[in-house]
Amino acid sequence: MKYVLVVHEGPEGLATLRDPARCGPYMGAWGAYAKALVDAGVFAGGAGLQLPETATAVRKAAGKVQVQDGPFADSKEQLAGFFQIDVPDLDKAIEWAGKSPIADGGVMEVRPAIVGPN
Amino acid sequence: MVSPAAEVERVARTSYGRLVAFLSRQSRDVAAAEDALADAFRIALERWGETGVPVSPEAWLMTTARRRLIDSGRRRETAQAALSLLPLLSVGDHLGGEVDRLPDWRLELMFACAHPAIDPAVHAPLMLQVVLGFDAAAIAAAFLVAPATMGQRLSRAKAKIKAAGIAFEIPESGRLAERLAGVLDAIYVAFGAAQDDIAGADLRMRWLGEEALSLARVVDGLLPDQPEVKGLLALMLHGTARRKARFHPEIGYVPLDAQDVALWDAGMIAEAERLLLAASRFGVPGRFQLEAAIQSAHACRRLGSVVPDDAMILLYDGLVALAPSVGALVGRLACLLAMDDLDRAGQALAAIDESLAADYQPYWAARAAFHDRLGQVEQADRAYDRALCLATDPAVRAFLGERRRAMLGRRV
Known part of the structure; x- marks a missing residue:
């Protein structure tokens, strides 16, 4: 089954990403994690995202499109990236999510992907 | 001759979980397995009246339910649904007859039901x-919830098992x-829901208590090296053993x-x-053993001996620490107290x-007793008020009410 591991960074993780001294090693850990997924043969896509302030929200309201600066969610946790993995069941997906180097206070959300007709 | 209805009831009581586990293990679609099994029970009631109860x-029920499942899978015409049913075709055909030869995946099913990805309350x-x-x-x-709400929670949980791909496996x-x-925990919660009916007036509840015991026996039978399972069984047996003594027809x-x-x-x-x-x-040691x-x-009191208070508190200290x-x-x-x-x-x-x-x-009842003792x-x-509001069982309400009256009587 295909699962998407959605990376939500908490305040600690976001602070690390903003700190030039700590950002490099932290991203290095994520790179190693991605490599481990590839080496295990479960990696099926993904991307890391730039900081939330680089986001643009394109909102649909009453049939009209509104463009706004900033990320959609105004919360302590922020979307920071995602991985798609292909594993037999939820337990395996949870196991991989548990191995991520995410900083304290962060959340890895495990969601099954919608499978197309093929 | 056994009546078809009685036989259907017997199988439903003794083999329901085994059949559901068998029918849903690959597809993880518990709801579909239950629907197919319900169909099979209905067909059995009609058919067995004419043909007699099969050997x-x-x-028979497994084969019929399996066909219904495969038919409904075909109707959905998704390759995935059909694929997930393939193992049913092969295993089922080799079954000689006895249900004992049907692989028992009830424990795997229980692990799926109590998976941490499912809301613990369900x-x-x-x-x-x-x-x-x-x-x-x-x-x-049993859980004091509106039937429609419970129905919704159950179907949501089943949908999650299927959609999230929760495996029917015994964890490593x-x-x-x-x-x-x-x-x-889930077995004990089910047992507790039955124990709340102190008078044992609701036969369904008494049955629930016995069935919770049987679930623990299934787990103990399949995982005989787990002391906590034995602890839970022992705990539930002690509780059940006192059922008759817990309620007096006149005193309550x-x-x-x-x-x-x-x-x-x-x-x-x-x-x-x-x-x-x-x-x-x-x-x-573990929580249930303690x-x-x-x-x-x-229970030692039955033999006329009394366990020293200090020993009793030590057990509680151990339990609280754990x-x-x-x-x-x-x-x-x-x-x-x-x-x-x-x-x-x-x-404390x-x-x-x-x-x-x-x-x-029980917290408010104990707290009431504490203040009562101190005057x-x-x-x-x-x-007492809070405890009475929270007590759902009439026998317990009557008991608490009596204690309160006695206290107020002493004051006059």
């Missing part, structure tokens, strides 16, 4: 439905203890220290003791976070 009713209801075949209305009654040894705790609810020990079921107590002894040989040990200590649940903390408080150690009872009461115990009836009538009265 192996279980195999673990016990879900197990009762898919492993034991209780309908949503009966489960709703590294994670077994932790996951098993979830299964045992009878608390443990006032029970007539002659009414305790000696056979069940003996079995509980055997299990607890077997569990202790593993040398790995709770069973506490009940075992109470699993500081509100239930354990209140149990320890009640024990100190029974010992008349009001100083330590006061400390102060140590319980009131916000966590707000809806827990703090107003505080006791308020606590």
Whole structure:
């Protein structure tokens, strides 16, 4: 089954990403994690995202499109990236999510992907 | 000749969970398996009246349910649905007849029901439905929830098992203890829901209690090396053994220290003791073993001996250290009250976070007893009030009401 591991960074993780001294090693850990997924043969896509302030929200309201600066969610946790993995069941997906180097206070959300007709 | 209806009922009672587990293990689609099985039971009622009951009713039902599943899978025409049913085609055809030869995947099914990705509040209801075949209305009654709400929670959980790909597997040894705790908790919650019916007036509830016991027996049979399973079984047997003594037709609810020990079921107590002894040989204590040990200590009264208060409190201290649940903390408080150690009872009461115990009836009952003992009538009265509001069982309500009247009577 295909699962998407959605990376939500908490305040600690976001602070690390903003700190030039700590950002490099932290991203290095994520790179190693991605490599481990590839080496295990479960990696099926993904991307890391730039900081939330680089986001643009394109909102649909009453049939009209509104463009706004900033990320959609105004919360302590922020979307920071995602991985798609292909594993037999939820337990395996949870196991991989548990191995991520995410900083304290962060959340890895495990969601099954919608499978197309093929 | 066995009547078809009686036979259908027997199979539903004894083999429901096995059939559901078998039919849903690959597809993880519990709801579809239950629908197919319900169809099969309905067809059996019609058909067996004409043809007579087949030699192996279980195999007949399994084959019929399997065909219904495959048909409905074809109608959905998704390659994935058809693929997931393939193993059913091959295994089922080799079944000679006896249900004993049907692989028993009930434990795997229970692990799926009590998976941490499923809302913990639904673990016990879900197990009762898919492993034991209780309908949503009966489960709703046991858990004091509206039937429609319970129905919704159950179908949401089943949909999640399927959509999220929760495996029907016994977890690997590294994670077994932790996951098993979830299964045992759910069984104990189901058992507790039945125990709340003190008078045993609701036969359905009594049946629920026995079925919760049978679930624990299934787990013990399939995982004989897990001491906590034996601990849970022993704990539930001690509770069941006192069922008759807990309710007196004229007096109503009878608390443990006032029970007539002659009414305790000696056979069940003996079995509980055997299990607890077997569990202790593993040398790995756990929450349920300690709770069973506490009940075992109470059971000594039957033999005319009394376990020293200090030993009793030590057991509670161990339990609280291992699993500081509100239930354990209140149990320890009640024990100190029974010992008349009001100083330590006061400390124990102060140590319980009131916000966590707000809806827990035994907490308010113990608190009322504490203030009552100290002559703090107003505080006791308020606590009795809360306990009475929270008590759902008429026998317990009557008992608490009587205690309060006695206290107010003393004041006059």
